Structures are given as structure tokens and as C-alpha cells.
Amino acid sequence: GQNIDQPTEMTATEGAIVQINCTYQTSGFNGLFWYQQHAGEAPTFLSYNVLDGLEEKGRFSSFLSRSKGYSYLLLKELQMKDSASYLCAVKSFNQAGTALIFGKGTTLSVSS
Amino acid sequence: DAEITQSPRHKITETGRQVTLACHQTWNHNNMFWYRQDLGHGLRLIHYSYGVQDTNKGEVSDGYSVSRSNTEDLPLTLESAASSQTSVYFCASSESIETGELFFGEGSRLTVL
Numbered sequence: 270g271q272n273i274d275q276p277t278e279m280t281a282t283e284g285a286i287v288q289i290n291c292t293y294q295t296s297g298f299n300g301l302f303w304y305q306q307h308a309g310e311a312p313t314f315l316s317y318n319v320l321d322g323l324e325e326k327g328r329f330s331s332f333l334s335r336s337k338g339y340s341y342l343l344l345k346e347l348q349m350k351d352s353a354s355y356l357c358a359v360k361s362f363n364q365a366g367t368a369l370i371f372g373k374g375t376t377l378s379v380s381s
Numbered sequence: 382d383a384e385i386t387q388s389p390r391h392k393i394t395e396t397g398r399q400v401t402l403a404c405h406q407t408w409n410h411n412n413m414f415w416y417r418q419d420l421g422h423g424l425r426l427i428h429y430s431y432g433v434q435d436t437n438k439g440e441v442s443d444g445y446s447v448s449r450s451n452t453e454d455l456p457l458t459l460e461s462a463a464s465s466q467t468s469v470y471f472c473a474s475s476e477s478i479e480t481g482e483l484f485f486g487e488g489s490r491l492t493v494l
Contacts, residue, residue: 302483311471314483371423
């Protein structure tokens with residue numbers, strides 16, 4: 270089976286840095302994604318890691334350690350608009366092919 | 382601009398009724414997916430398709446079916462709606478299995494009374 274864990278909720282202050290962790294257990298691992306979802310809206314793609322290391326994209330960075338089954342999303346210079354749910358998703362091969370399985374998401378609240 | 386659209390956006394139905402949620406994308410993506418999203422469960426995969434005439438079961442496929450007769454559409458059918466199927470349903474598509482970036486529709490909120 271597959272298991273993806275991330276904290277349910279986090280709070281932070283405008284201008285700060287926050288790290289959202291994700292641990293996973295899966296067979297046939299083939300990549301890890303982070304999505305952002307504002308309340309009442311569809312998820313939107315943030316980042317993709319398939320190799321170990323850090324991927325940086327503006328204020329957002331994502332890290333992956335395949336040996337530890339661990340990833341984190343780092344958000345710098347937090348803004349109020351960053352208040353949203355952040356979804357960790359693992360791509361893995363199974364009997365039927367490749368599918369993206371999501372964790373339950375982390376709700377981030379940014380305050381001024 | 383290319384897009385992915387779902388209809389209806391909101392629907393209320395009764396237990397036992399058949400319901401079909403439509404999903405249409407204009408990106409010409411081969412890969413299409415249906416997820417449901419519930420508090421405490423996150424996004425859960427229902428069915429997915431890698432191309433015309435291909436369909437696969439996901440994590441929570443019981444009570445749902447899909448068909449893929451063309452590239453653009455993947456309708457999701459609830460054969461006999463149950464209150465447990467009250468949820469927000471998201472359709473998504475992707476160009477590549479390798480990169481796997483999903484583009485989501487705006488969601489369909491279904492209430493089963």
C-alpha cells in the first residue's frame with residue numbers, strides 16, 4: 270500500500286519562512302509533487318522532484334530524499350496570499366500503470 | 382486558451398439516482414483523472430484513463446464508472462448515488478506520464494440527499 274503523511278495545519282507570520290514536511294511510503298516511487306490549493310479552488314502545480322536534492326523556484330523550494338522517503342516545501346518571504354492548503358503527491362507505478370496519489374494536505378495560515 | 386471544464390459545478394440529487402459528471406479538456410491530453418476531495422481525506426483517486434478506450438480503477442472506484450470514447454472527454458457516472466458520495470469532484474488531465482503535472486478543472490460539488 271501507500272502512505273503519505275503531512276501536518277494538518279501550520280501557522281506563520283508574513284515575511285517569515287515556513288517548511289512543510291511530507292513523508293511517504295510507497296512501492297514503485299517515480300516522483301513527488303507539491304500543489305497549492307486555495308479555499309474553494311482547484312489545486313495548482315508548484316513543484317516536481319524525481320531526484321534527490323533541492324529544486325528552487327522563486328520564493329518556493331522543494332527538497333527530496335528518496336532513501337528517507339521524505340520531502341519538504343520551503344516557502345520564503347511569506348505573503349498573505351500564501352494562505353492555502355499545500356498538497357504533497359507521490360507518483361508511483363502500480364499494476365494498472367502510473368497514478369498520482371495525494372496526501373491529506375497541510376493548511377497554512379499566514380497572519381500579519 | 383486550452384482549458385479543462387467540468388459540469389455541472391453544483392448538483393443536488395437523491396439517493397439511488399444515476400448521476401453523470403462531465404469533464405472536457407481542449408489540451409488534447411491523453412491522460413485524464415477523476416478525484417474526490419473530502420475533509421479529512423484529501424484528494425482520492427477514483428478512475429483514470431491513459432487514452433481512448435482505456436480506463437483504470439483508482440483507490441476509491443466502487444460505485445463509480447467512467448468511459449473514454451474520445452480524447453477530450455471523461456464522464457464520471459455514479460450508477461446509484463449514495464449519501465457517502467457527497468463530495469467535491471475534480472477532473473484533471475496531464476500531457477505526460479513522465480512529468481505527470483496535473484491540470485485540474487474547477488470542481489463539481491455533489492450533494493446526495
